[in-house]
Amino acid sequence: MARKHASQGTPATAALAAAGVPFVAHPYAHDPAAASYGLEAAEVLGVDPERVFKTLMVDVDGRLAVGVVPVSGSLDLKAMAAALGGKKAEMADPAAAQRRTGYVLGGISPLGQRQSSPTVVDESALALETILVSGGRRGLDIELDPAELIRLTAARTARIGTRRD
Numbered sequence: 219m220a221r222k223h224a225s226q227g228t229p230a231t232a233a234l235a236a237a238g239v240p241f242v243a244h245p246y247a248h249d250p251a252a253a254s255y256g257l258e259a260a261e262v263l264g265v266d267p268e269r270v271f272k273t274l275m276v277d278v279d280g281r282l283a284v285g286v287v288p289v290s291g292s293l294d295l296k297a298m299a300a301a302l303g304g305k306k307a308e309m310a311d312p313a314a315a316q317r318r319t320g321y322v323l324g325g326i327s328p329l330g331q332r333q334s335s336p337t338v339v340d341e342s343a344l345a346l347e348t349i350l351v352s353g354g355r356r357g358l359d360i361e362l363d364p365a366e367l368i369r370l371t372a373a374r375t376a377r378i379g380t381r382r383d
Contacts, residue, residue, distance in 0.1 A: 228354030229330030231322060234362065237370055238370035240364040244350060248254075248357030255324040256289025259350065259359050270350045270359065271343065275315035275335070278304040279308045281317050284371070285335040286328050286351065287379035294380045301338045301376035327354040328371050339364065344375060 219289045234241045244263050252258035256272040259265070267290035274293050283302055285293045299307035312323055320332030328351055331352055343349050343364035351367065353360040366376060 227373065228327070228358065229332075230327035230352070230354035230360060232320070233330040233370065234366075239362060239366045240358045241369065243353060244359045244361060245353075246359070249367050254289065255352075255356065260289055263359065265350060266288055268342070269346055269348070269374065271340070272327045275310035275326065275353055276307045277310045277320065278307045279334075280300050281303040282310055282335045283307075284331075284335050284369070284373075285378055286343070286373070287344060288340060291379045291381045294334075294378055295304055297376065297378045298338060299316075301378055302336055302373055321352075321354055322356065325355040325358070327352040327360075328367065328373075329360075330354060335370070337371040338378050339368055339371075339373045339375050340379035341368070341375045341377050342379060350372070351352075 246262045260267040260270040268288050270289045271286050272289045278299050285298050287293050295307040318333050319326050348361050349364045350359040350361045
């Protein structure tokens with residue numbers, strides 16, 4: 219996989235470059251009226267939504283954590299809490315998520331966050347050769363090997379995603 223990151227510099231792409239992890243940057247023209255950042259990325263980039271993953275900040279028993287799930291579904295909060303040994307999970311306050319990660323909503327990447335948080339990646343990623351996650355800004359996804367994402371974020375894997383039908 220080629221490394222394309224020079225003109226797309228974000229903390230996420232810098233973290234990948236510093237770690238020597240190959241990735242492909244997929245910039246696209248973000249539509250501010252889009253209802254879903256992740257589904258917009260899948261559609262504009264022509265990628266199966268099962269391969270595009272969204273990064274969600276959650277509060278698990280008073281601690282912020284990161285859930286990474288396919289944009290084709292949603293995050294199962296009970297499963298997320300269980301994956302981290304917690305009792306209850308809820309979506310994090312948007313302002314707290316932005317402060318913790320250093321990214322804006324719709325551009326939160328699991329990589330290069332200002333302050334790292336426990337991370338869980340949906341196990342469906344393991345069946346894929348590459349996945350796409352936010353590159354650290356709206357209108358930029360990065361494609362990489364899911365094993366590298368898991369390694370760099372010290373993530374656990376668990377079934378935390380649910381499918382929308």
